[in-house]
Amino acid sequence: MASENYGYSSRSPIVLAVTTAMLVCSTVFVVLRLISRIGIVRRLGWDDRFMILAWCLAFGTSFAICYGTSVGLGRHEVDVPAQWDAALRKSEYAFSVLYNPALMATKTSILIFYLTLSKTQKVFRWSTIVTLAVVNIGGLALTFLNIFQCRPVTAAFQNPVPASATCTDIVTLYLSSAPLNFITDLAILFLPMPILTSMRLPKKQKTILVITFGFGVFVAVVDVVRIAYLQQAAKNHFQDIQNHSLPSGGNSRNSEANDFSWYASLSFMWSAIEINVGIMCACVPALKPLVSRFLPHILRDTSQTEKSVMNSGSMLNRDMGDHQWISSVHDSVPKKPPPAASPNPEATMDMMNFLTAPDMNETSQACQRTDTYTTAATNATLRTRRPTATFIDFVNIKKKKSMVHMSNRESVFPVLMVTILFFIWGFAYGLLDTLNAQFQAVASMSPGQSMGLHSAYFGGYFVAPLTFGRLVFKQWGFKACYTVGLVIYACGTLVFWPSAVLTSFPAFLISNFIVGLGLSTLEISANPFIALCGPPEYSEVRLNLSQSIQAIGSVVSPLLAKKVLFKVKASSLIDVQWTYLGISVFTFILAIAYYYVPLPEATDDELEEASNRIPTPSAASVFNIKVIWITLCLGIFAQFCYVGGQETVSTTFSEYLAMVRPGLNYVNHQAVGHSAFAVSRFIAAIAGLLIKPRYLLLFCYVGAIAFAAAGMNGHGSAPAAIMIMIYFFEGPIFSLNFAQALRGMGRNTKDASVLLTAAISGGAVFPPIAYGVLKARNVQYAYCVVVAAFAFGVVLPLWLNASPVKAIVDPKKSDPGVRGGPTEQSAPIEEKRRRFSELGHGVKRRWYKDKEDLPTVEHRERNS
Known part of the structure; x- marks a missing residue:
């Protein structure tokens, strides 16, 4: 009988064999780690203690799985004898309770180890501390959810589950927690890489270090595979529910319909692989003393040995973070003899020296040879030195050029690299807009809830620039905002995963908000970067070109979502998770890439100098208030109103077409509108070479107001075409608003950009107002909100065309002779x-x- 021995379709043997093998491997690595730390280094740190705890929890998790295979795990439910059911459920419960603590202990060990890598890298340390907090807070929350998966707890062991008890579907719980594990896996993988790649080490040693810390990529890969099996289990369960094949209440386990012991077994196996592979990867860096003792040739780079020895005694004093080196002969004279070697030198090192130092005996001998050579060379130099000191100067004058001093040719590469970011957030905005509609359909949400999702996205634009976004921008510059923004955006896309699994409106609301936080952090620096990188007379032209690429992303993503993601019948959002996982992984990789891409920066002093080089009456004032401040305030207000009007048009587009032209394909017509939006930006960029930007801005505002007012009446093709024209005139307004409000701000440019980006939050305010008018009257009448928003915004171009404002905002070439040459101090x-x-x-x-x-x-x- 199938219940007495493993049948053909049983997965139990493979689950047992793989889990046991992985536990044995992790045990070997932990033992070698302890030999290295106790036997050679003679020091046991907190990271080692947590690793011992992690192994104990991994043993418990693996044992629960192995025991489960002996009582039915891996078999179909119909093949599991009734007398095994209680033991099977207990083993599954034990696994679910121990899984998250095992991961927590492993990751905590790694992160405590990271804290010993560097005492001076504040960003690295704080990032590690934040990751440590996320790992433990999230892990504890998930552990308690698993402990109390049933109320009462004893119901988890009963079959069937009593009618009075309530239980959470454990596969759904596993799947919804997957993003937290994946995010922390990636954080642990990439956190030390900037430090490792910037270290001055021989090539072989640096390569070994990077590979050693890069073993964490295997954990991320295993996590993705595990997610795939979890998703398949969730889909099977979801199909059971859709087919109404579960018994009443869905609590019975002994049915082919709810075949948990079969389809969850491989998920359990891959969970064990994830835990044990994580332990093995975490132990690799701690094995360095063992390898150095028994296999020293693996770590030693013989081609660099002599060079390193000579450099250690040379007269050159190199500053690691600089491109210029200046030293004198005096610097090479030893101030005091080196300390005697400690019997256990590695015990007194910090962890970075512990990892990078070569064999101690060889180092001591090399140092003695170097001291002898240096002393002899120094004495010879002092004997032959003339009375007048002679100095050797090494100067690298190829300093990275500031963005505000670049020519058109020099600015092509950095502008192109940042324009890629414009496409990304355009793509994200269009994809989220389409996905919101799909989410609303699947979850049967009201239009008001869908409006709430939209407002949450733009609410992130208000919060991020005024809080951490400004801090990052001011403290670390333009490029730091790209990395931080991309990482936050990637986390937001991953949070979509549990919201889709649980079909939870609050979770999806949080996902939209986090995405808004990330993309607004990008925009804080990306828009001014394009405006400032290159000759100032082409600021509006560059920004319109980059923004037109962003509009192309808004065209492509809805078509992709409708034609590819939702081409097949999608009764749930689980299938879309892989799209978001792919976007998230790509964004994480992009964040790392932008860390290494050489992009120019500009300090506040350089921005002030560049502003002073432009021959404009920037000191002009009206009523004792500087004109540039009035322009900035009006620019912020106009930006707030414009984005509000634009988003009102976007959110009511489908309802408007359904009213004025029923039967018209909404997706295709909106794609035409977005194409017109992109084309108008290209046209404005070209026209900006011939026409003053303030004229273009006024023209676009007047056109948008006129067509929005015309769209309040009529039926048929005419109002549908009017919608396209609204999109067309909207296109260049954002870029023209932003660039002209930013002109002349000098050292206050970064703060001005923060406020202009925060003004994009108007997209969270005007659409709900229009929705209220729509409910009271109709969608055409609601376009009075669009007309009002654009009418409020037109105050900016009217002000820009007044004197003396136009003398400040009109594009002018930089003139070094006008208050912009070198100051007396410089x-x-x-x-x-x-x-x-x-x-x-x-x-x-x-x-x-x-x-x-x-x-x-x-x-x-x-x-x-």
Whole structure:
């Protein structure tokens, strides 16, 4: 009988074999780690203690699975004898309770180890602390959910579940928690990479370090495979519910319809693989002393040994973060003899030295040889030195150029790289808009709830710029905002996963809000970057071109969502999860890539200098208020109103077409509208070369107001065509608003960009107002809100065309002779830079006969 021995379709043998093998492997790694730490280093840290705890929990988890295979796990429910059912359910419960603590302990061990890597990298340390908090808070929450998956708890062991008890579907719980594990896996994988790749080490050692820490990629891969099996289990269960094949209440386990022991067995197996692979990867860095003791040739880079020894005793004092090195012969003289070698030198090292230091005996011998060589060389130099000090100067004058000083040719690459980000958030906005409609259909949500999702997205645009976004922008610059924004956006797309699994409106609301936080962080720096990177007279042209690429993303994503994602009948959102997982992984990779992409920056002083170089009356005032501040305030107000009007048109598009032209394909017509939106930005970019931007802005506002008012009446094809024209005139307004309100702000440019980006939150305010009018009257009448929004915004172009404002906002070439040449304070620096430039490009060598000829400290700081 099938109940007495493993049948042909039983998965129990493979689950048992794989789980046992992985536990044995992780046990070997933990034992080797303890030998390395206790036997060689003679020190046991907190990371080692947590790793021991992780192994104990992994043993319990693996044992629960192995025991489960002996009582039916991996068989079909019909093949599980009734007397095994209680034991099977207990083993499944034990696994579910131990799984998250095992992951928590493993990740906590790794993150505590990370905290020992660097004491000076504040961003790295705080990122590690935040990840540590997320791992443990999230893990504890999931652990308690698993413990209390049934009320009362004893109902988890009963079959059938009593009618008075309530239980959460455990597969759904596993699947909804998957994004948290995946996000923390990626964080642990990528957190140390910036430090490792920037270290000054021989190539072989650096490669070994990166590969060692990169083993975490296997955990992420295993997590994805596990998610695939969990999703398949969830789909099977969902199909059972759709086919109404479950018994009353859906609580019976002994039925082919709810075949939990069969379809969840591989998920359990891959969960065990995930835990044990994580432990093995976490143990790899701690094995360095063991490898160094018994296999030292693996770590030693012989091609670099002599070079490293010579460098350690040379006269060159290199500053790791700078491109210029200045040293004197004095610096090479040892101030005091080196300390005696400790009997256990590795015990006194910080963890980074512990990982990167070569064999101790070899190092000691090399240091002795170096000291002898250095002392002899120093004495010879001091004996032959002339009374006048001779200095050797190494200067790298190829300093990264500020974005505000770039020519059109120089700005092509950085502008192109940042324009990619414009496409990403355009794609995300269009995809989310379509997905919101699908979510509303699946969850049977009201239009008001759908409006709430839309408002949550734009609510993120208000919160992020005024809080952490401004801090990142001001403290770390333009490029930091790209990395932070992409990471937050990726997390928001992953949060969609549990919201889809649970079909939860609050979870989907949070997902939209987090995506808004990420994309607004991108926009804080991306828009001013495009406006500032290159000659100032083409700011509006560059921004319109980049924004037109963003509009193309808005065209492509709805078509992709409708034609590909929802082409087949989708009665749930589970299938769309893989799309969001792919987007999230791609975005994480993009965030890492942008960390390494060389992009120019601009300090507040450079922004002020660039603003002063433009011959405009920027000090002009009206009623003792500077004109530029009035322009900024009106720009913020106009941006708030414009985005509100634009989003009102977008959110009411389908209802409007259904009223004025029933039967017209909504998706295709909206794609035409978005195409017109993109084309108008291209046209405005070209027209900006010939026509002043303030004229273009006024023209676009007047056109948008006129067509929005015309759309309030009529039926048939005419109102449908009017919608396309509204999209057309809307296109260039954002870019023209932003660039002209930003002009002349100088050192306040970053704060101005923060406020202009926060003004995009108007998209969360006007659509709900229009929805209220729609419910009271009809959708055509609701377009009075669109007319009012654009009418409020037109106050900006009217102000820009007044004097003396137009003299400030009109594009002008930078003039070094107008308050923009070197200031009196910086004149000596500029003069020395000119003298150094005569040496040619790259690192040059120069003998200075007089100490007075040395570059000043001020110059070195300027170039650092």
